[in-house]
Amino acid sequence: MNRPARHSTCASLASLLVILGVGGCRQQETLVLPTATPAQAAPTRQITLTPGDDPWVYFDQGNTYHNRGDHAAAVSAFTRAIELDPQNATFYFNRALAYQGQGDPQAAIADYTRAADLDPAFVDAYFNRGNVYLRLGDLEAAIADYDQAIAVDPAHVYAYLGRGLAHHKAGDYQAAIAEYNLAIDVDPEFANAYYDRGVAYQAQGDLDTALADYTRAIELDKTFFSAHLNRALIYDELGDEQAARADYVRFVEIYPGDDQFSDHARQRIQEIPAAAP
Numbered sequence: 001m002n003r004p005a006r007h008s009t010c011a012s013l014a015s016l017l018v019i020l021g022v023g024g025c026r027q028q029e030t031l032v033l034p035t036a037t038p039a040q041a042a043p044t045r046q047i048t049l050t051p052g053d054d055p056w057v058y059f060d061q062g063n064t065y066h067n068r069g070d071h072a073a074a075v076s077a078f079t080r081a082i083e084l085d086p087q088n089a090t091f092y093f094n095r096a097l098a099y100q101g102q103g104d105p106q107a108a109i110a111d112y113t114r115a116a117d118l119d120p121a122f123v124d125a126y127f128n129r130g131n132v133y134l135r136l137g138d139l140e141a142a143i144a145d146y147d148q149a150i151a152v153d154p155a156h157v158y159a160y161l162g163r164g165l166a167h168h169k170a171g172d173y174q175a176a177i178a179e180y181n182l183a184i185d186v187d188p189e190f191a192n193a194y195y196d197r198g199v200a201y202q203a204q205g206d207l208d209t210a211l212a213d214y215t216r217a218i219e220l221d222k223t224f225f226s227a228h229l230n231r232a233l234i235y236d237e238l239g240d241e242q243a244a245r246a247d248y249v250r251f252v253e254i255y256p257g258d259d260q261f262s263d264h265a266r267q268r269i270q271e272i273p274a275a276a277p
Contacts, residue, residue: 055084055091062094071101089119096128105132116148123152130162139166157183157190164196173200191220195227207234225255229265236268245272 062077078095085091096111112129115122130145143166149159164179180197183190198213214231217224232247248265255262 055081055088058084059091059094062098066094066098066101069101071098074098075102087118089115089122089125092118093122093125093128096125100128100132105136108132121152123149123156126152127156127159127162130159134162134166134169137169139170142166155186157186157193160186161192161196164200168196168200168203173204176200189220191217191224191227194220195224195230198227198230202230202234207238210234223254225251228254229261232265232268241272242275245269245274248272 058077058081062074062081065071065074065077075095075098078091078098081091082088082095092111092115096108096115099105099107099111109129109132112125112132115125116129119125126145126149130142130149133139133142133145143163146159146162146166149156149162153159160179160183164176164183167173167175167179177197177200180193180200183193184197187193194213195217198210198217201207201213202210211231211234214227214234217227218231221227228247228251232244232251235241235244235247245268248268251265252262252269255265
């Protein structure tokens with residue numbers, strides 16, 4: 001039974017986090033990699049056939065298993081859907097996500113490739129495959145896929161960020177900044193682009209420009225905890241302890257983790273006296 005695939009352009013791309021002065025190291029970079037585009041939903045319809053007749057029933061089962069975190073069962077369900085309809089790009093795309101959940105990047109790459117072969121306009125197949133390559137450290141392949149995603153959709157801001165992350169990981173901060181500029185050209189209110197550009201400027205030692213970018217990211221997203229932390233670290237380095245303390249306090253308020261970053265922020269809050277009222 002043939003049904004048109006629905007392609008989502010929704011994606012989430014996490015950013016670089018640069019920590020200065022944590023763990024006795026002047027500069028430590030932690031790369032938080034892009035997350036995959038969410039699984040594709042089935043078209044709205046009423047199912048009247050038995051599972052053996054309709055691949056979309058297995059597709060729905062696969063999505064249910066995937067959302068529950070049972071990626072092995074999801075792979076099995078999507079595989080059955082593919083057996084019934086091997087020309088459906090969306091089935092391969094969602095199975096690739098399940099393979100990623102299982103920790104099998106090569107199988108995910110193969111399925112994203114098949115999805116793109118079946119539907120050359122499937123922008124998120126290129127984008128997600130680029131994310132997998134980025135995680136594997138294959139920066140050239142990642143950039144090539146982000147290039148392809150942008151060729152299909154020149155407004156895909158997350159693909160510009162992906163290219164920026166790849167250049168940053170390669171140590172080419174100017175090329176990374178150029179990519180973030182392109183993302184900002186597409187969406188001037190894209191907080192992640194300002195944040196990532198700030199990280200690149202910070203890596204180059206341009207702290208004033210990095211501060212401006214972190215501040216803009218915070219203006220656009222008040223809960224951008226990484227921007228608060230990185231701005232606090234720069235204020236600390238510049239000797240503006242009260243500004244640093246304010247950002248550390250805000251970071252602790254909104255950061256969901258309990259790790260070296262929150263430990264460092266709490267320590268600095270204790271060490272820096274609060275301003276007199």
